[in-house]
Amino acid sequence: YPYNLDFDYGALAQLQHFSINNLGDPFIESNYGVHSRQFEVGVLDWFARLWEIEKNDYWGYITNCGTEGNLHGILVGREVFPDGILYASRESHYSVFKAARMYRMECVKVDTLISGEIDCADFRAKLLANKSKPAIINVNIGTTVKGAVDDLDLVIQTLEGCGFSRDRFYIHCDGALFGLMMPFVKRAPKVSFKKPIGSVSVSGHKFVGCPMPCGVQITRMEHVNALSSNVEYLASRDATIMGSRNGHAPIFLWYTLNRKGYNGFAKEVQKCLRNAHYLKDQLRAAGIGAMLNELSSTVVFERPRDEDFVRRWQLACEGNIAHVVVMPSVSIEKLDVFLNELVKNRSTWYQEKQPPCIAADIGKENCACPLHK
Amino acid sequence: YPYNLDFDYGALAQLQHFSINNLGDPFIESNYGVHSRQFEVGVLDWFARLWEIEKNDYWGYITNCGTEGNLHGILVGREVFPDGILYASRESHYSVFKAARMYRMECVKVDTLISGEIDCADFRAKLLANKSKPAIINVNIGTTVKGAVDDLDLVIQTLEGCGFSRDRFYIHCDGALFGLMMPFVKRAPKVSFKKPIGSVSVSGHKFVGCPMPCGVQITRMEHVNALSSNVEYLASRDATIMGSRNGHAPIFLWYTLNRKGYNGFAKEVQKCLRNAHYLKDQLRAAGIGAMLNELSSTVVFERPRDEDFVRRWQLACEGNIAHVVVMPSVSIEKLDVFLNELVKNRSTWYQEKQPPCIAADIGKENCACPLHK
Numbered sequence: 001y002p003y004n005l006d007f008d009y010g011a012l013a014q015l016q017h018f019s020i021n022n023l024g025d026p027f028i029e030s031n032y033g034v035h036s037r038q039f040e041v042g043v044l045d046w047f048a049r050l051w052e053i054e055k056n057d058y059w060g061y062i063t064n065c066g067t068e069g070n071l072h073g074i075l076v077g078r079e080v081f082p083d084g085i086l087y088a089s090r091e092s093h094y095s096v097f098k099a100a101r102m103y104r105m106e107c108v109k110v111d112t113l114i115s116g117e118i119d120c121a122d123f124r125a126k127l128l129a130n131k132s133k134p135a136i137i138n139v140n141i142g143t144t145v146k147g148a149v150d151d152l153d154l155v156i157q158t159l160e161g162c163g164f165s166r167d168r169f170y171i172h173c174d175g176a177l178f179g180l181m182m183p184f185v186k187r188a189p190k191v192s193f194k195k196p197i198g199s200v201s202v203s204g205h206k207f208v209g210c211p212m213p214c215g216v217q218i219t220r221m222e223h224v225n226a227l228s229s230n231v232e233y234l235a236s237r238d239a240t241i242m243g244s245r246n247g248h249a250p251i252f253l254w255y256t257l258n259r260k261g262y263n264g265f266a267k268e269v270q271k272c273l274r275n276a277h278y279l280k281d282q283l284r285a286a287g288i289g290a291m292l293n294e295l296s297s298t299v300v301f302e303r304p305r306d307e308d309f310v311r312r313w314q315l316a317c318e319g320n321i322a323h324v325v326v327m328p329s330v331s332i333e334k335l336d337v338f339l340n341e342l343v344k345n346r347s348t349w350y351q352e353k354q355p356p357c358i359a360a361d362i363g364k365e366n367c368a369c370p371l372h373k
Numbered sequence: 374y375p376y377n378l379d380f381d382y383g384a385l386a387q388l389q390h391f392s393i394n395n396l397g398d399p400f401i402e403s404n405y406g407v408h409s410r411q412f413e414v415g416v417l418d419w420f421a422r423l424w425e426i427e428k429n430d431y432w433g434y435i436t437n438c439g440t441e442g443n444l445h446g447i448l449v450g451r452e453v454f455p456d457g458i459l460y461a462s463r464e465s466h467y468s469v470f471k472a473a474r475m476y477r478m479e480c481v482k483v484d485t486l487i488s489g490e491i492d493c494a495d496f497r498a499k500l501l502a503n504k505s506k507p508a509i510i511n512v513n514i515g516t517t518v519k520g521a522v523d524d525l526d527l528v529i530q531t532l533e534g535c536g537f538s539r540d541r542f543y544i545h546c547d548g549a550l551f552g553l554m555m556p557f558v559k560r561a562p563k564v565s566f567k568k569p570i571g572s573v574s575v576s577g578h579k580f581v582g583c584p585m586p587c588g589v590q591i592t593r594m595e596h597v598n599a600l601s602s603n604v605e606y607l608a609s610r611d612a613t614i615m616g617s618r619n620g621h622a623p624i625f626l627w628y629t630l631n632r633k634g635y636n637g638f639a640k641e642v643q644k645c646l647r648n649a650h651y652l653k654d655q656l657r658a659a660g661i662g663a664m665l666n667e668l669s670s671t672v673v674f675e676r677p678r679d680e681d682f683v684r685r686w687q688l689a690c691e692g693n694i695a696h697v698v699v700m701p702s703v704s705i706e707k708l709d710v711f712l713n714e715l716v717k718n719r720s721t722w723y724q725e726k727q728p729p730c731i732a733a734d735i736g737k738e739n740c741a742c743p744l745h746k
Contacts, residue, residue: 020584020585021578021586064437064615064617064618064619065615065616065617065618066616066617067614067615067616067617068615071614075475094616095616102448102475102476103475103476103477104476104477203617205394205617211393212393212585212619212621213394213615213617213618213619241440241444242437242438242440242441242586242615243438243439243440243467243468244437244438244439244440244576244578244586245437245438245586246437246585246586246619248585
């Protein structure tokens with residue numbers, strides 16, 4: 001449901017007849033023959049252009065999933081600053097905190113605003129309390145639950161305002177879902193290597209719709225040299241987390257990027273945002289508390305009380321709220337079916353009880369409980 | 374070439390039309406709908422039976438590759454013994470040393486015998502020098518280059534002989550290639566959870582021939598509880614390294630295990646060993662230095678002098694030696710083509726020069742240089 005599956009499979013399905021394995025560094029020729037490294041580099045070049053970094057200045061690879069991108073970005077940060085403290089907002093993906101534990105890094109959780117964005121006032125206070133150590137920051141380009149986009153420029157400003165010069169911090173941007181949509185949203189703050197960021201990762205199986213979990217990870221060449229070590233066995237140095245990587249994913253990604261192109265993506269993003277607004281407006285019109293961040297297609301609303309309903313619609317829930325991520329495959333017609341079913345069911349859930357207050361989760365202005373509506 | 378590709382693809386290829394993603398713990402129901410968790414658990418049960426651990430005593434998952442299995446096994450070891458020292462033979466896969474660096478673990482490299490097996494005399498000396506800290510040991514069930522199988526029983530005996538009781542060591546068995554073949558080799562030492570081991574991993578895309586990189590990781594339930602943490606977002610706790618995992622791999626694995634069965638694998642293993650012996654014997658008969666470990670189908674021989682030849686045959690090389698991993702897809706006919714081409718080319722490489730001595734790599738008795746032949 002939250003995935004975009006409109007591939008032209010004809011020839012691509014035939015690829016499954018071959019085992020394709022990309023080993024080690026995508027930019028270095030290896031002696032293992034059945035690979036798709038040219039496609040991988042083609043996809044990476046596309047993202048390097050999108051995020052404004054020159055061909056010779058970047059390094060990257062196609063990962064097995066968004067988690068691997070975060071594990072890689074944070075590891076690069078730790079290798080650049082071995083005694084750095086990892087800062088991440090509470091609403092960061094759990095793989096960020098998993099990385100801190102795996103890598104034995106000191107980790108400071110930063111508070112969030114109601115929107116789900118990092119609270120830069122709290123970030124400032126925590127930076128000032130730890131001025132003696134470099135900072136490694138996970139910036140969310142779309143949080144998992146609320147689709148909130150951390151304000152990258154304000155994060156950088158906060159760092160510099162606290163006296164952290166550019167050689168004392170490393171920023172990893174976790175763009176799992178929204179990193180690929182945001183470049184096509186008007187007025188969205190730009191993710192760009194022209195700013196002092198160290199790495200960006202996105203998922204390939206969500207918005208792009210690749211049929212196997214995968215992701216794209218881009219970092220600066222200067223950083224990755226510290227990480228890699230020569231491994232003669234593969235005739236390739238290895239700066240990836242996983243050595244073997246699915247070779248089909250780069251071909252699917254390359255095909256989609258080229259078939260849809262920049263304009264195709266722009267149109268799909270517009271459609272997602274339009275449909276997300278429609279869903280939020282219809283929920284509110286039906287008296288259901290709902291929130292939609294300005295730059296996001298993730299609609300957050302009151303958690304349905306029936307677990308069967310939650311399972312049938314595969315809603316991700318956390319505490320009192322649920323969310324729908326509006327992807328290109330989600331049409332207005334499908335949203336209407338969902339809305340009708342929700343409204344009908346909800347009338348039976350709240351016959352004798354009042355709907356819950358979710359102002360603490362989505363803000364008073366978005367809550368539809370008896371007190372706030 | 375080193376892979377086994379004889380799937381009946383008819384229906385399976387259709388699966389590529391669906392995005393299948395296994396998130397989080399395979400044993401806990403999640404709210405993400407399009408998964409293949411039943412197949413995953415079926416495959417894990419098969420391996421649990423093979424390695425003699427009861428259904429309720431094990432935990433495991435299908436990984437993205439052999440490297441992920443090692444990363445997981447060593448992480449479990451570190452969580453069990455936070456101040457443990459990692460011991461691994463010099464010929465261990467590079468992912469083992471990558472893990473030590475990622476996890477900030479003290480790591481002691483142990484010497485190897487000419488065969489490639491861990492040298493337990495050196496292991497003993499190094500254990501005695503570090504008696505104050507628990508031991509985490511990577512045991513190779515088939516090293517990458519020489520296919521050497523570490524003597525698990527001797528490793529355990531050495532640990533106990535040095536005064537390490539069972540609550541002071543953790544053994545991870547890296548069975549990337551050979552972990553799945555060895556159970557079918559007569560007289561091979563047994564990998565079994567009836568012995569004091571903590572985890573075993575194998576690759577699924579090598580001997581089993583799964584068309585995408587994948588692997589199987591099994592550990593004891595008691596160990597993994599320390600690792601996992603609750604993540605409400607997925608309605609699933611997460612003890613894996615990667616959160617999202619390719620859902621096609623478990624279906625391919627399950628299908629192959631069931632189609633071939635225990636007897637089918639036994640036959641294929643016999644064929645591989647027979648053909649590997651043939652290759653080694655023919656090389657020696659042609660005056661070319663070559664070695665084959667008793668329990669292995671990896672033939673090690675003099676590195677060909679022509680890089681085009683190496684690339685065309687996709688030979689993995691290290692220093693003065695190259696290897697061929699004889700898989701079920703490698704027939705006698707193919708080996709003959711390879712041997713003829715090698716012998717013909719070699720006669721031009723060594724017209725005026727003597728072939729190199731490789732006794733240091735494969736032993737005097739296997740070397741065919743003028744001094745040792």
